[in-house]
Amino acid sequence: MKLDRGLLLSAPYTVDILVTDWINNRINYYTEGAGKGGIFAKTQDDKGYIIYSTLGSMNLTFNSTTGECRANSTGFLQAIYHFPDALREYFGERAEYADELLLSLVDLSEKNPAYAMGEQIVSGVLGVEWLMCGNKEGTTSTFQISVVAAGKNSISPFSGKTNPSPLSITITHYANGTDANSTSDFDVTFTFTSYGSFDPENAQFKLPRGTFCPDLPQVKPPLEKALPEKFSAVVQLSQDMKTWSAPKLLYASPYVAVASQTNGKIPLFNQDLPAQTIAVTHDYSTGYEYLFAANGGCLEVQPIDGKAPDLAGQTLGAAINLFVPTKVSNWSAYEDVKVAEGTLSVYRGVFDNDKTCEVRLLNNATLYDVTHFQKDGATSKPDSYYRPLVDQSLNLQPFGRIENCFPRRDNTTFAVTFAERKFSTVNAEFVALETALKAQIQQLKPISAGRISIAFVPSAHDDLVALIALADARTDPAAPVSSKIAETSVPDFITVLNATIAGDNWTVKVLDAKNVTQDFVVRKQSFTAYPDVSNKADFVGFSGGSMTVLAISMFLIGVAIGAVGVCWRTNRAGIQQIAYQVFE
Known part of the structure; x- marks a missing residue:
């Protein structure tokens, strides 16, 4: 969001520095504090690598009209010491000063947008977020400034990197605001106008801290x-309000997923779970x-307990209550957020005195997501995140492999x-292709x-x-x-799958990352056993009853004259196993 006038900021404020080695996307531990001598921030990973950051005592003035971000005359802004060389090189000499650093980040977010590979930022600047909150008088x-940026020329997480690289800098101020152009204290007004969007969905490691006005x-x-008639949902719970990772969604519409646990229980389903779940x-x-x-291993499969909420059978009102507690009060509207799908209308309310509920509605009509915040000192931190899945995002993969x-059988x-x-040249994400192919199957x-x-x-020829x-x-009955x-x-x-592919080319329509539909055509008669039985002494097939196998063998022989090689063996005069290879 953008301020309509300059805002004077004074201590206390905090600086959080997030460091990753691109391999495990680990959030490093950090401590923070503020006082008359400025803020002291420390990060330390599990290998003992420590980064110190120091800002001198200062006032910071940001002018939205000119875009200037300067230190106040009360004191010269001290240099930021012990920042990694990669960050200093990224922003050049301007990185020595926090005000210039912020300004350069704003510029870079527009000139050097981020490139994301799946859920990982691999280069560029993802975005800059300005948040503020003022009362009627x-x-x-x-006031909060959040910046998420990747180091210059950062390499793909798949290649890995031994030295930690800075990924995110967040400078946050929680205090009274004073109009920089005013002669009296506590005389400031805010206008919520668009500065640019920073979607919390794309924040790689944590959602923004909640603020309730x-x-x-x-x-x-x-x-x-706000909910469609049919939807699925993903629920993520923060165990201690310190760890937070990007939510994982399931694509298939009838699923309801929970991506984490709290104290051995999933509050949404109100049931005990094994400790390793x-x-x-x-x-x-x-x-x-x-x-x-x-x-990702499967611990247990059982019929859905009767105590668990069955979203398929709930009314819309009851389903809404799974995400938004009925006791939420004091709702207020906040600044809209622009996303690819449209505009998100943001509402926040309170419940249980120290909790804030944020609801975002797509185009003020459809429930987009819900975040619950738990008060923690002067701020609030995410406690749980809910999102009904009404579309298929290309960048998220299932958390658990059902x-x-x-x-x-092999x-x-x-x-x-x-x-x-x-x-080697596929120009669509494999998760999108997997989703489309599975849906067509x-x-x-x-x-x-x-x-x-x-x-x-x-293939051997890169097909x-x-x-x-x-x-x-x-075999056990479903609930x-x-x-x-x-x-x-x-x-x-x-039998059906083989007949489909043997009959004609089979087209799978895939939506790529740019929302452009591509046709992936399964080649006619390309359905084969895997591994290729023609290159092995044994064959690969499936087990089944004699009558079932006999029926399939007759089908294969009928449709595969000249094209299908059939191999089988018998045991006790009954066909027990069969394998086949379809050739072009």
Whole structure:
């Protein structure tokens, strides 16, 4: 947000420095403090690497008209000591002074926008955020400057980097505000106009601290119809209000995911969990609850407990209450935020005295996300984050792999080849391609998304190849939810999938990062067993009953004359296993 006039800032204020080694995206520990001698900030990673930052006692004046950010005449701004060389080189000599540093960050955010790879910033400046809060009389204010930037020429996290690099600088001021042009103290007004958007969704490691202005005019958000009829949701909970990571969303619409736990319990579902559980997914299409460990392994699968809220059967009002407590009061409207999908209307209210609820509505109609903040001293920090999933973002991947929970056999993995697509030059994100391909596969026959695993590899000629693994349907009955589906067996599904690809080229439409639809065409008759049975002494296939295998073998022989090689072996006069290779 932009100030309509210059604002004079004085101590106390804080400086947070976030450092990453690009390998684990670790948030390093830091301590902070402020006093007459200025602020002292210290960061330390788990290897003992320490960075000290010192700012002298000062007043800071930012003029929104001229864009100047200068130190007040009460004292010369001391240099920032012991900043990493990479940061100093990034901003040049101007980095010696905090005011020039802020100004240069503003310029760089416009001239050198960030490039993000998945959820990682790998180069450039992501953005600058200006937040403020003033009451009706203009006698008090809260002011915050947040900057998220990546080091110059930062390399991809996939390559890694041994030396820590600065990723984020946040300078925050919480105190009274004074008009820099006024002759009297506590005489300042604010105008909420657009400076530029900084979407908290893109903040790599933490959401902005919540600020509630109790004296702003009360405006209640229109929540009655804010949720669509069908949606899924992701819930993330901060364990101690200090750790916070980007939320992970699931693409398949019937899922409800929880990405973390608090004290061994998930408050949303109000049930005890094993200590090693860090994620819970409720699949309302089949009625199962999946528990995951930190390594993504599946700990347990069970029918959804009757105590858990079934969003598929809830009314819209009840579903809203899962995210927004009914006891939230004193709602106020804040500055709108521009995002790719439109405009987010921001509302904040309080509940339980020390908690703030922030609701953002897309175009003031659809619930975009909800953040709960817990008061911590003079500020508030994120406690939990909720987002109903009504679209498919290309940059987020599932937190827990549901397919790990389904029984799987090694001989049910197959490969398809995309025509005129090279693995090394694919210009779309693989997660987007995986999502589109999985959705198209599900259209062939009823099968839950968790039974389908997809990976992409290059062929010997660098052709783009998709590996498709199918898991067996679970034999135990699903919970009685209205949206459950009748699962197709693996043999039946392989028959349909093979016939589809053998019949003609199969087009998969993929939305790339620029929201442009691309056609990925699965080459006709490219459906093969994986690994290639023609190069192995043994074969790869699937197990099943004699009648099922016999039916599939007859189908394969019928459609594959001249094109399909069939291999089988018998055991006790019954066909037990079969494998096939489809050739161009």
